[in-house]
Amino acid sequence: MIQDYFALSFKNLKHRGIRSWLTLLGIFIGIMAVVSLISLGNGLKLGVMSQFGISSTEVISVQAGGLNSYGPPGSGVVNALTEEDAEAVGKLSSVERAVARYLSSGKLEFNDRVNFGFAVSVPDGEDRKFFYETLDADAEVGRLLEDGDLHKVVLGHNFYSDSAGFDKEIVPGKTILLQDKEFEVIGITEKKGSFILDNVVYVNNEPLKDLMDIGNEVDLIVVKVKNKDLIDKAKRDIEKLLRKRRNVKEGEEDFEVSTPESSLETVNSILGGIQAFIIVIASMSILVGSLGIVNTMTTSVLERRKDIGIMKAIGARNQDIFYNFFVEAGLMGLIGGIFGVVFGVLIGYFGTVGINSFIGASIKPEIDFIFIALVLMSSFLIGSVTGITPAMNAAQQNPVEALRG
Amino acid sequence: MPGEFINIMKNTKEIIRLEKTQKHYKMGETTVKAVDGIDITIKEGEFVAIMGPSGSGKSTSMNLVGSLDVPTKGKIFLDGEDISKLSESDLAQIRGKKIGFIFQSFNLIPNLTVKENVMLPMMFQGTSKEEREDVAEEILEKVNLEDRMDFYPNQLSGGQQQRVAIARALANDPEVILADEPTGNLDTKTGEKVMDFLKQLNSEGKTIIMVTHEPELAEAYAEKVYWLKDGKVEKVTKKKKSFAIVKEERKLFNGKGKKFGAKKERG
Numbered sequence: 001m002i003q004d005y006f007a008l009s010f011k012n013l014k015h016r017g018i019r020s021w022l023t024l025l026g027i028f029i030g031i032m033a034v035v036s037l038i039s040l041g042n043g044l045k046l047g048v049m050s051q052f053g054i055s056s057t058e059v060i061s062v063q064a065g066g067l068n069s070y071g072p073p074g075s076g077v078v079n080a081l082t083e084e085d086a087e088a089v090g091k092l093s094s095v096e097r098a099v100a101r102y103l104s105s106g107k108l109e110f111n112d113r114v115n116f117g118f119a120v121s122v123p124d125g126e127d128r129k130f131f132y133e134t135l136d137a138d139a140e141v142g143r144l145l146e147d148g149d150l151h152k153v154v155l156g157h158n159f160y161s162d163s164a165g166f167d168k169e170i171v172p173g174k175t176i177l178l179q180d181k182e183f184e185v186i187g188i189t190e191k192k193g194s195f196i197l198d199n200v201v202y203v204n205n206e207p208l209k210d211l212m213d214i215g216n217e218v219d220l221i222v223v224k225v226k227n228k229d230l231i232d233k234a235k236r237d238i239e240k241l242l243r244k245r246r247n248v249k250e251g252e253e254d255f256e257v258s259t260p261e262s263s264l265e266t267v268n269s270i271l272g273g274i275q276a277f278i279i280v281i282a283s284m285s286i287l288v289g290s291l292g293i294v295n296t297m298t299t300s301v302l303e304r305r306k307d308i309g310i311m312k313a314i315g316a317r318n319q320d321i322f323y324n325f326f327v328e329a330g331l332m333g334l335i336g337g338i339f340g341v342v343f344g345v346l347i348g349y350f351g352t353v354g355i356n357s358f359i360g361a362s363i364k365p366e367i368d369f370i371f372i373a374l375v376l377m378s379s380f381l382i383g384s385v386t387g388i389t390p391a392m393n394a395a396q397q398n399p400v401e402a403l404r405g
Numbered sequence: 406m407p408g409e410f411i412n413i414m415k416n417t418k419e420i421i422r423l424e425k426t427q428k429h430y431k432m433g434e435t436t437v438k439a440v441d442g443i444d445i446t447i448k449e450g451e452f453v454a455i456m457g458p459s460g461s462g463k464s465t466s467m468n469l470v471g472s473l474d475v476p477t478k479g480k481i482f483l484d485g486e487d488i489s490k491l492s493e494s495d496l497a498q499i500r501g502k503k504i505g506f507i508f509q510s511f512n513l514i515p516n517l518t519v520k521e522n523v524m525l526p527m528m529f530q531g532t533s534k535e536e537r538e539d540v541a542e543e544i545l546e547k548v549n550l551e552d553r554m555d556f557y558p559n560q561l562s563g564g565q566q567q568r569v570a571i572a573r574a575l576a577n578d579p580e581v582i583l584a585d586e587p588t589g590n591l592d593t594k595t596g597e598k599v600m601d602f603l604k605q606l607n608s609e610g611k612t613i614i615m616v617t618h619e620p621e622l623a624e625a626y627a628e629k630v631y632w633l634k635d636g637k638v639e640k641v642t643k644k645k646k647s648f649a650i651v652k653e654e655r656k657l658f659n660g661k662g663k664k665f666g667a668k669k670e671r672g
Contacts, residue, residue, distance in 0.1 A: 306512070311525070
């Protein structure tokens with residue numbers, strides 16, 4: 001019987017005018033917003049996280065001045081971190097290793113063109129391995145830096161794919177000028193999808209310190225904790241230690257210890273705000289759409305009053321009439337939902353393609369079929385629920401009066 | 406013998422009985438006595454006409470006879486059961502099964518094809534889709550509309566639409582066909598054809614109740630005519646059946662006639 005109601009309602013829908021379909025715009029837009037938000041939102045989150053290089057969950061980074069200071073991390077900071085700070089952090093019981101990192105911007109010359117480049121240090125020995133692991137770094141061509149590579153550099157992927165502004169690809173074997181000194185390019189890293197990591201120049205610790213005349217000031221301390229559960233303890237230990245070493249009170253820290261969780265929280269809170277806003281708009285849109293269905297179904301009951309009378313005359317019970325209109329309203333919601341899902345997925349897909357080409361990432365749109373099935377079921381439910389009152393109204397028509405039209 | 410046959414017909418069971426039935430409406434301060442205590446008895450296999458000018462209460466009577474409406478006072482028996490106190494949904498089930506309606510303005514559902522229109526009454530009785538299709542095709546063949554099954558009502562002539570309505574009325578193999586001014590929207594020739602269909606149905610054993618305001622039509626086809634005036638039965642006239650009709654009926658009684666609109670055995 002239920003499939004008969006569906007067949008009958010579908011027949012009625014087929015004969016509906018464009019006026020009825022326009023009322024579905026609200027449902028369509030609402031569902032489209034939700035679906036595109038989900039399929040794009042998760043991709044967006046992954047994109048933002050990869051942009052900040054948030055990947056490893058066991059790494060804490062420490063910098064002077066905090067994340068809110070202006071300029072590249074560590075630059076222009078009066079009270080910089082030192083190599084001794086890094087060593088002291090490394091000795092904490094919850095810490096496995098602490099690696100001092102140097103970040104520097106400087107003049108980069110190739111193909112008779114001069115650009116500003118951003119150089120990062122690569123530590124020696126065991127720390128090197130940890131550093132490569134943290135970045136999940138691998139060479140696309142050539143090889144990564146090894147101990148003793150003095151006049152050699154490895155470049156981020158954008159130099160290779162010629163988007164770094166030298167009008168020419170840089171390949172291993174070429175020589176570039178860094179602060180007017182010659183360095184041989186020995187490798188190019190794999191594409192990371194991050195504007196920082198894909199534009200960076202990797203130099204070993206010692207040559208970079210010499211080149212940039214860096215004393216014992218450290219830009220960043222990267223800390224590996226002994227195990228994941230110790231992250232919070234390690235964070236507290238480091239803060240305590242540095243407060244003591246730098247002689248600052250709690251709450252007045254001139255340094256920042258950031259864990260992956262805190263970075264994630266920042267990303268999440270920004271995206272969460274955007275998502276909440278879109279969901280409010282989508283809900284309003286669905287509400288307007290639902291009222292549209294109520295309106296169009298009420299009109300439909302009036303227009304088809306005679307049909308209701310005929311159906312009752314030939315044996316339709318009140319519940320038959322009710323289900324006929326109830327299912328019809330549900331189908332209207334479902335159709336709005338189907339269009340919403342299709343366009344939402346398309347927006348998610350092309351939006352992701354757009355983001356990928358803009359930031360050079362390779363994010364995939366998140367299309368979850370269970371979620372889509374739930375959305376479609378909800379849209380049917382929204383439609384049918386809004387159709388309850390008109391359907392009850394239809395069912396309660398007196399057959400004699402309804403037959404008069 | 407023809408005489409014996411008529412006696413048997415007269416002794417057949419009552420199918421519809423209205424007993425001192427009233428239908429009064431309140432219109433503001435005044436009470437409209439649309440039907441004011443009428444007695445109508447219709448037996449199985451009869452062709453009955455309810456006659457009267459407009460305002461005589463014949464439409465209201467038709468609604469009561471067809472169980473579309475319940476009386477304000479009095480009783481209505483359909484097949485022995487008092488239906489005057491039944492709920493709307495119970496009434497719907499009963500009339501869907503026992504009464505087939507034919508309306509003046511055909512009253513087909515415009516969004517459904519000819520075949521779907523004929524299938525609809527069976528859907529409300531819970532008949533399976535396959536059986537609905539089979540029965541609808543069979544009946545449409547008998548009203549010579551087999552080549553119009555997938556047409557929509559607005560693609561058909563008036564006569565064709567009324568044949569679809571007749572087919573729909575027969576869908577649940579009801580005992581009673583209730584025709585409300587069945588020729589009112591048709592030209593004379595097409596109207597005659599429709600009446601011949603009804604006559605044929607009657608000769609096959611269906612009870613026909615026709616509501617009309619045309620005395621000629623009532624007298625030509627009905628064996629019993631209820632004349633209504635001001636919500637009351639003014640008179641009842643009966644006519645003896647013509648020999649031709651009796652002959653038809655005898656054929657049926659002996660099981661030799663081809664039954665019109667019969668349904669396949671179910672189950």
